[in-house]
Amino acid sequence: MPRYALKVEYDGTPFAGWQAQADQPSVQGAVEAALARLDPGFAAGARIAAAGRTDAGVHATGQVAHADLAKGWDPFRLSEALNWHLKPAPVAILAAAAVADDFHARFSALERRYTFRLIARRAPVTHERGRVWQVLNPLDVTTMRAGAAHLIGRHDFTTFRSSICQAQSPVKSLDRIEIEEIPLPDGTEYRFHLRARSFLHNQVRSIVGTLERVGAGSWHSDRVAEALAARDRAACGPVCPPQGLYLTGVNYPQDPFAG
Numbered sequence: 699m700p701r702y703a704l705k706v707e708y709d710g711t712p713f714a715g716w717q718a719q720a721d722q723p724s725v726q727g728a729v730e731a732a733l734a735r736l737d738p739g740f741a742a743g744a745r746i747a748a749a750g751r752t753d754a755g756v757h758a759t760g761q762v763a764h765a766d767l768a769k770g771w772d773p774f775r776l777s778e779a780l781n782w783h784l785k786p787a788p789v790a791i792l793a794a795a796a797v798a799d800d801f802h803a804r805f806s807a808l809e810r811r812y813t814f815r816l817i818a819r820r821a822p823v824t825h826e827r828g829r830v831w832q833v834l835n836p837l838d839v840t841t842m843r844a845g846a847a848h849l850i851g852r853h854d855f856t857t858f859r860s861s862i863c864q865a866q867s868p869v870k871s872l873d874r875i876e877i878e879e880i881p882l883p884d885g886t887e888y889r890f891h892l893r894a895r896s897f898l899h900n901q902v903r904s905i906v907g908t909l910e911r912v913g914a915g916s917w918h919s920d921r922v923a924e925a926l927a928a929r930d931r932a933a934c935g936p937v938c939p940p941q942g943l944y945l946t947g948v949n950y951p952q953d954p955f956a957g
Contacts (some may be wrong), residue, residue, distance in 0.1 A: 699739070699766040703797045703954040704729070706761040709788035709888045711828045711941070716752045716761070718745070725752070725789055729763065732783035736776075737767045749948040750810055750897075755940035757829065759790075760811070760947035762954075764803040772794075788946045795954040809873070809949040812892045814906045815942045819885025831906075831942035836886050837913030840946060844919035845912040846875040846890075848903060848926060856929040858905055859898035868929075870894060875905070888913075891946075898935055902908075908935030 706729065714722035718730065726746060733740035748763040771779075773794040800806075807935045815830040816837075817823055823832050830864040849858075852871040859868055871894060878889040890906050908925065911917040917935065 699768060700770045701766050701797050701799055701800060701801060702763055702771065702773065703795045703803065703819070704761055704763045704777075704780075705761050705792040705794075705955055706748075707790045707792050708757060708761070709829075710752060710755050710757045712788065713754065715754045715756070716748055716750070716861065717757075725758075725761075726763075728789050729780070729786060729791075732780045733765060733767075735783045736779055737765075737769075739768050748802050749807050750945050752943075752945055753900075753940050755828075756943045757941075758945040762803045762807075762948045762950075764797065764801060774956070791932055793795045793955045794903060797954050801950075801954065803948075806950050807895070807948050808951060809893055809895055810897060810945065811947040811949075812888040812897070812902050813944045813946045814892075814902060815937070815944070816888045816890070816906070816938075817882070817885055817911065818888070819882065821884060828941050830887070831938050833910065833914070834913065837888060837910065838915065839877055839888065839913065841915075842888075842909045842913040843877050844916070845850050845909050845922040846905075848923035849875060853924070853926055854929050855898055855901055857874045857925050857931060857934045858908070859931070860900035860903050860904075863899035865898050868898065869902070870896065870898060878911075883904075903937045903940065904934050906942075907938035910938065911935040949956060 716725045718724045718726040725817045746763045777791040777794040817830045818836045856868040874893040876891040880887040
């Protein structure tokens with residue numbers, strides 16, 4: 699059975715998350731329903747696998763999944779056919795590629811990249827509603843960067859993971875946190891870019907929620923290091939809402955979509 703990698707973009711607002719659920723809409727369910735219109739295996743209940751299981755309300759611009767199909771497809775025609783059958787769901791197949799049988803969207807990944815968007819302004823957001831986290835007052839990006847620096851490297855991230863996280867170990871290597879400050883006509887947008895081989899459940903949202911407290915002046919930047927060292931969920935700052943979070947890309951030993 700030929701295997702295909704799919705690069706998937708979606709608005710997570712109407713979904714209960716990526717993972718298929720029996721009684722709630724999911725991104726996985728939407729893609730599998732489209733595949734079922736094209737492939738007998740998926741019509742009989744075959745499943746796809748993804749690089750990351752995003753939570754309810756989380757978006758993606760570069761999710762990757764793989765599917766085993768009963769017959770060979772031209773990758774462009776496959777993506778076009780899937781996009782036709784995905785309508786009107788806010789899900790798009792940006793690219794499809796034939797891959798080797800040992801390619802796995804999750805287990806072959808070397809790095810995952812997330813971006814969190816936060817807008818500070820007094821007036822409610824309108825066009826970006828459901829796609830950013832809004833706070834009312836501007837943040838100090840310098841102190842947030844100082845706080846973020848404590849988290850780079852290999853650490854026990856118990857403080858910054860959900861109490862229901864199923865990962866076997868809380869020890870992860872966080873390779874990068876970059877914070878952009880983008881002036882807007884009526885406020886400021888802050889974009890938090892994080893890169894790691896893998897992330898714990900709610901790790902990004904826990905980190906951003908904590909750094910927002912630093913930027914707001916409620917926490918000193920050194921308190922981030924103290925929270926990390928505590929290895930205690932109670933030491934974490936607030937977990938920010940999901941709507942500002944985007945899975946923006948996944949890296950593999952060879953880019954399946956190159957060329």
